[in-house]
Amino acid sequence: MSATSRPSPLPKSIATVSLSGTLPEKLEAAAAAGFDGVEIFENDLLNFDGSPAEVRRMAADLGLRIMLYQPLRDFEAMPAELFARNMARAERKFDVMEQLGADTVLVCSNVQDIAIDDPARAAADLRQMAEAAARRGLRVGYEALAWGRHTRRWSQAWDLVQRADHPALGLVLDSFHTLALGDTLQGLDAVPADKIFFVQLADAPRMSMDVLGWSRHYRNFPGQGDLPVADFARDVLQAGYAGPLSLEIFNDEFRAAPARQTALDGLRSLIWLESEAGGFALPAPPVFEGVDFIEFAVDYVAGRELAQRLASLGFVHAGRHRSKAVDLYRQGGINLILNAEQDSAAAEHFQLHGPSVCAIGLKVDDARRATARARALLCKEWREPVGPDERVIPALRSPDGMLFHLVDDIDAGRSIYESDFDLRPLPQEDVAGAGLSAIDHIAQALPAHRLDTFVLFYRSVFGMQAEAVLEIADPYGLVRSRAMVSADQRVRIPLNVSESGRTGTGRFVAAYAGSGVHHIAFRSAQLARTLESIDRGHSAMLHVPDNYFDDLAARLALDDAQLARLQRLGLLYDRDGHGEFLHTYTEPFHERFFFELVQRDGYLGYGAANASVRMAAQAQLRHG
Amino acid sequence: MSATSRPSPLPKSIATVSLSGTLPEKLEAAAAAGFDGVEIFENDLLNFDGSPAEVRRMAADLGLRIMLYQPLRDFEAMPAELFARNMARAERKFDVMEQLGADTVLVCSNVQDIAIDDPARAAADLRQMAEAAARRGLRVGYEALAWGRHTRRWSQAWDLVQRADHPALGLVLDSFHTLALGDTLQGLDAVPADKIFFVQLADAPRMSMDVLGWSRHYRNFPGQGDLPVADFARDVLQAGYAGPLSLEIFNDEFRAAPARQTALDGLRSLIWLESEAGGFALPAPPVFEGVDFIEFAVDYVAGRELAQRLASLGFVHAGRHRSKAVDLYRQGGINLILNAEQDSAAAEHFQLHGPSVCAIGLKVDDARRATARARALLCKEWREPVGPDERVIPALRSPDGMLFHLVDDIDAGRSIYESDFDLRPLPQEDVAGAGLSAIDHIAQALPAHRLDTFVLFYRSVFGMQAEAVLEIADPYGLVRSRAMVSADQRVRIPLNVSESGRTGTGRFVAAYAGSGVHHIAFRSAQLARTLESIDRGHSAMLHVPDNYFDDLAARLALDDAQLARLQRLGLLYDRDGHGEFLHTYTEPFHERFFFELVQRDGYLGYGAANASVRMAAQAQLRHG
Incomplete structure (x- = not known):
């Protein structure tokens, strides 16, 4: 899809709500990462002890444009008295926008139960607002919220914008609101490019929960989640949109993380996304x-x-x-x-x-x-x-x-x-040694809030795929694991995180003071033979409890000879639809890394079914 | 409902999965809290490096009975070959149970897609299993999982148990599986009490998410969540059940928390629940x-x-x-x-x-x-x-x-x-001083994982109600707040937690080293007069940004005089359906507590709409 490939990248923007800190800290972080502009989230302005004009100066000094402001909710299709109040409120907010130097205001679709189900009325209200904005040289972008009362899909929002038919009224698209509903941008090519006023981009992990809670707490940057944001962005570019690509991310962890790290991830995400969508092209990822x-x-x-x-x-x-x-x-x-x-x-x-x-x-x-x-x-x-x-x-x-x-x-x-x-x-x-022939995988342990950062890094820089998140019970808390794998599966990097500081993963992160390699798996074509030829006295192999083998026999119906052999060698066993997996671990080296020895016969995973046995044995070891 | 009031309490039990640590640590914690017995969760046994007979001795030494074991899933109504394997597996697990000294095995309803939709077949399979168990002097309890393939409600499970008609087969009830579906125990009085083999109890916060994820990560102890577990327990007692009340809690935070604290909360929860359900009676809570x-x-x-x-x-x-x-x-x-x-x-x-x-x-x-x-x-x-x-x-x-x-x-x-x-x-x-007349509320800040502990403490010991959880954006992360309030609202204790260590709440918890009083609100009948008579030079009142008042005017349509007065006094304002609320804060004292001054005219909340302004001002203060 190089039809939309461009000679220069689109402007990049980030909403201040995506970053942690005070408004000045957020602006500095966005500028340091290299963003062209920001959306000012209303609460960031309200909590700031300085005038909107000061915010404008601060942004200008940092080389940032204020690309959007969104102080208005539940605007259109209200009963008359409330609508009059909304218009009065809009005029006050237009004053603020003039001071801020922001020319586009975002209005998202009304979520109130009392909103009137009448597209003509909604369109008339939006037209009236656009007219008031135009008198100030401002413009209004209308966005469909996924949980709006009557307007939930972008195509419904576009219908209202068309009915309203005002040059100062256009459409704002948000990938989350569209993709969360399983909707696509099919039909967007019928929308004139200059009526797409603004595009907000967010990804999210797939979750089975209400869309409002999902949106407010779990959004993340494109490339960090599971939604087809690249397809969304491709449709936007193919529709001829040439305005800013902006990130609007509500994420509990982002609210707490250092703003500069988050901003860097955000810009990396948008650069990657634009390239994936067939816009400004990046060099291809390595093979x-x-x-x-x-x-x-x-x-x-x-x-x-x-x-x-x-x-x-x-x-x-x-x-x-x-x-x-x-x-x-x-x-x-x-x-x-x-x-x-x-x-x-x-x-x-x-x-x-x-x-x-x-x-x-x-x-x-x-x-x-x-x-x-x-x-x-x-x-x-x-x-x-x-x-x-x-x-x-x-x-x-x-x-x-x-x-x-x-x-x-x-x-x-x-x-x-x-x-x-x-x-x-x-x-x-x-x-040839003991028959270990290759590095099977390299597992990293990360502080829990760094997982998204590393998923994006491996996905964007190295073109790796993110596998599904697995949950493993360490005796002292849950560990989540997500493997990043190269296209041909020759490089595999499982990433492990734990909210608990008491798990092996949590303790590693504390002792290591950050994200680091937690274990390295060496592959053998004949692991039994390897184990027989290595120096068991000094290799510090981890002991596996007998109860594990008893259960394995019951669970997978292994024959007695096979079971006895596994037990004698202390080998863990798993299988999937593709093949078998044998593996064993060494004790940790200085509480940093340990080694895993594996035999992979077609099997695609990492023995997650056995990981809790390993974690329990390691915990036992720590406690003496 | 004193019909079921008993002279002595029922035995209390806890599943080892509810507690953090190795199996010996879990058993010690359960015994230290005073539980009568435990359910052994299978992974805890598999990961334990000692025989089931050793587990039995360890439990006996601690005065604990092993009341239940649940190593079998997806058992009934399987295609013939798989069922034969399941029976072989069951025999192996019965061996383990004999060693463990556990007489009841829990089988939960099959979740596999290949499970056959034939109650007669399922009942025949369960009968065959019960017959095998009976030969060993064991018994089988069958439980409906909320996400079972064909059996989801307890009444369906009871139908299978009736059809199977075997003395070694009975029903296991689990409050989560019943209440998560919005189901009740209506009809349980028709079940003979001796066919209810075991009762598991869990609460959970109300969440809009898939029931499997909800069950696996967010269960908590009765009295910590939002489900009508006391009604459930009342129905169980009225049906004549006289067996153990047991806690089976899958909770990410419990997995990481010190097991002794969790076990204490668990036993407190069951004692409270039995009393609430009209069983063994406690002295009434204070007025x-x-x-x-x-x-x-x-x-x-x-x-x-x-x-x-x-x-x-x-x-x-x-x-x-x-x-x-x-x-x-x-x-x-x-x-x-x-x-x-x-x-x-x-x-x-x-x-x-x-x-x-x-x-x-x-x-x-x-x-x-x-x-x-x-x-x-x-x-x-x-x-x-x-x-x-x-x-x-x-x-x-x-x-x-x-x-x-x-x-x-x-x-x-x-x-x-x-x-x-x-x-x-x-x-x-x-x-009379400056007109502060009473303590309006006392807010505590807690480590995030302690919230459930305190909710249970205030609810059970003091008979307080838990209000809805509110979310407030601190510049450095989200803060959740849940108020505990006495029946007549004369004692109000909002509890604040934050996952982030960078919020005001998170910093307090770190500096204070635990859960403590974070601010105290004094009430005045005339707050404006109070503020005029206190010593502004030394009272260190927190500064509120002008932007807050600009927005307040737009948002709530206050008249100019009212607004000017609020702004001059630096007063935050909120209102609800019941009345108005004025409030202001002092700067913190030694990074420990601060004071809030409030005027409450019918209003029921705590000014949550303004809390993020306060948090931003405090953050500004910390950063100088």
């Missing part, structure tokens, strides 16, 4: 060839301890970096880097987070294109100092600071390991 | 005559500062305690006590919480009866050391430690102030 390496920030002591743990799992020391205190460990196709270099990003990471994953290398088709896309989506880049002849690997900071290196083979005749490391010549059987 | 006094824990410095603040609001020093470093301040009918006594409950409170309200005196009809009720509802009592001739005032600890003194006039010829204080002779006009 992944898998995880190239995982890098751990360590110091000397933690590095030695981790190296021992890796050795017990069959990894071998494969080389030392040419110029840095960095070691490479290998098994099968897995590369693990232990970075103890002073004055590096890793050292900074170690200081903040302790021994933990500080970087992930992803193998992509074209690192330069992937980096250009990330840059356009407001990602911060990182460049590590390199020695002579060493590879410069483009790196992005993920939202909470961890690095993603993007590795391709385009310019280099040799791998990053050949260029940067003194590799030890190793016989093939040493590298 | 309130208002708030008698509020006591602040201070040290010498904070005490002097607070005394100054009170003086600026028109309070006078009315006396000194006969034996303690305790001072009384008075205005109208308001008594405020500043307690700086060492080695007292107040001193302990001061150490934990800083300068803050440590006790509230409530005037009741009969303190002894109120105390007996509180004791039966598991409240902790407190007795302060008293000097010769001083009054012993019964006191209860509220759930998070603050004291409630219960004051009556039954034995005493003189007031507690006359008996305990050296009162200064004061002319009437000094006590």
Whole structure:
């Protein structure tokens, strides 16, 4: 759909209600992210101790236009006396708008029971209001609320706007109100583009609840939820709309989160959305060839301890970096880097987070294109100092600071390991180790309110898909898990969050002080054999209670031999319509990460059915 | 309804899923609260690293019976092959039950799409299962899930139990599944009492969402939610049921909260419920005559500062305690006590919480009866050391430690102030002060997960009503408010919570380190006159932005003179169908409490429409 592809992006706006803080803080956050303008939400103005003219100056100083104001509700089709009061009220609010320098007022459809069910009357009222607005050089945008009394769909709102037939009256579209009803913008191409005065965009997770509560508490940015907002935006662009794309998000977590982070996510969301909708085009997302390496920030002591743990799992020391205190460990196709270099990003990471994953290398088709896309989506880049002849690997900071290196083979005749490391010549059987061959998935644990941020990051920057949210009972609270997966499933990143600070996930987030890698799953084609060849004494495998196996036998009707084998090896088991999954875990390393060993035979999930057993065993371990 | 009033209470039980932690922690918490038994939730057993026989011993050592086990789902009316597997599975689970020493297994109605819609078949399957159970001396309770495939109502479950006609098969009733569908127990009196094998009780807040999600995340204890659970329980008792009353609560917050607190709430809930349902009777709740006094824990410095603040609001020093470093301040009918006594409950409170309200005196009809009720509802009592001739005032600890003194006039010829204080002779006009005459309400701020605890405490111990939950936008997050009000509205205690730690409420809870009094509203019959006579220089009244008044004029069509007067005095205004409300606030005292001054003319609320203006002004103040 490049028919609507544009040479320059549309203006981007955000409603102040989407951001936390006082009005000045909200404006500063919107400007810092790079928005072109804002919608002023009425309560933000009422609570501000300064005149509307001061707000106008403040916005202008920050380079922001005030694109919309919405102080009027339940306006049209009221009994005569109330309508007269509404008109008087509108005149007062027009005074405020003149001071604010806002030229468009939003009126959403009346929700009152006493609203009269008479489109002609509603249209006449809107016309009268538009006439009053026009006298001030203002214009009125009318929007259908999904729970309006008589007007719920955009097509009904358009019908009223047509009947009213006034140049200062137009339509405001809001993706949530349309998509929440299962409606689409089909037919919008019949609406003249200049009658679409404004477009508000919001996504939301699918929820089975009343639409009002859903709208008021759970909206989020396009790309963070489950609604077809990109299709909505495509229809808007194809209708010829060339005005601002604006975010109006009512979300309890956004109200509490730092405004600058939220604003950055918002602008990233709109840039991504415009591209997805066939507007201003972004470089295409990377095609992944898998995880190239995982890098751990360590110091000397933690590095030695981790190296021992890796050795017990069959990894071998494969080389030392040419110029840095960095070691490479290998098994099968897995590369693990232990970075103890002073004055590096890793050292900074170690200081903040302790021994933990500080970087992930992803193998992509074209690192330069992937980096250009990330840059356009407001990602911060990182460049590590390199020695002579060493590879410069483009790196992005993920939202909470961890690095993603993007590795391709385009310019280099040799791998990053050949260029940067003194590799030890190793016989093939040493590298085969215990049979771990690849990184199956990398799970991150996040503070609960950061989930939407990371879903948007992976979806927009890396073009990943978000899988369904799973709920897992930790003994000390619920954990929610949502996997982000690349199109070909070669990169899988489950994201885990917990409202409770007492779960394993919650404790990790507190100890780690943020969002970080919580566990890493290595894949084996023959996990039983792997387990028999690793060093059980030092690999610290997690113990699984007998009751689990008793229930497994009852639940999945495994035969006795199969069950005995699982139990002897301490292997958890699951299956889905696609195949089987065997897995087991190590104890955590310094309360940071742990390893999972898996055998995936067609199975698509992550053993969520067994996760609560793992969490209980880990809790048991913590409590001694 | 004393027809079912009993000489001794029914056994009380709680499902382990209702409590946080490992299985041993859950059992200990249930025993510590005083439960007679537990339901073992299957995952708790699977995740436990010990045999079912060990669980049985552990429970027995703690004095707990294992009253129910529910490892079987989607059992009846399955295609033949699956049913055969279910029966094999049941036999394995019966083995576990024998080890556990649990004699009743719960089977809830099948939710699978493949379940066959044939009551005769379902009944035959249940009969076969009951027969297998009976061979082991076990019995099967069948329960209708609200989202079952073919069986959703208890009456349908009873129909299957009747058809199956087996002595080891009976009915399990669950208040949530019945009440969530808007169903009642009408007709239960036709069911023989000995066919009601078990009764599970849960409440829930009213929510417009799918019943499965509602049930899995938002259930709470009877008395914490909005469902008519007491009516349900009354019907159960009147049907002659004499088995355990058991709590089965799926609640995300309970999963994360300390298990001992949750267990205490649970038992309090069941004791209250049994009494409300006309079973084992509690002493009647107190009839309130208002708030008698509020006591602040201070040290010498904070005490002097607070005394100054009170003086600026028109309070006078009315006396000194006969034996303690305790001072009384008075205005109208308001008594405020500043307690700086060492080695007292107040001193302990001061150490934990800083300068803050440590006790509230409530005037009741009969303190002894109120105390007996509180004791039966598991409240902790407190007795302060008293000097010769001083009054012993019964006191209860509220759930998070603050004291409630219960004051009556039954034995005493003189007031507690006359008996305990050296009162200064004061002319009437000094006590009239600035015209503040009574305590209108006392607002508490709580950690979000404590709201249910306090709702239950006030509802059960004091017989208060819970008003609707209101949502208020603080600049840094949402605040929810729910007022607890005595029957005659003489004692009003709004409870405020916020998930965000950045709101005024969230910051208070962090600074105070728990649940505490957040503001106190004093009532004046003529607030304008009060404001003119108080010392504006030292009373630290909160500034209200002009934009608020501009909007008020547009919104409520006040006349210009009225508006000018409100604006000059900095008074917020609201009205409802019952009357008008004027109010204003002081700045906070040491980031602990602040005062509100109100004029209530028939109005029933708390000015929630204006609360966000107050919160924004307070946030502005914090940020300087």
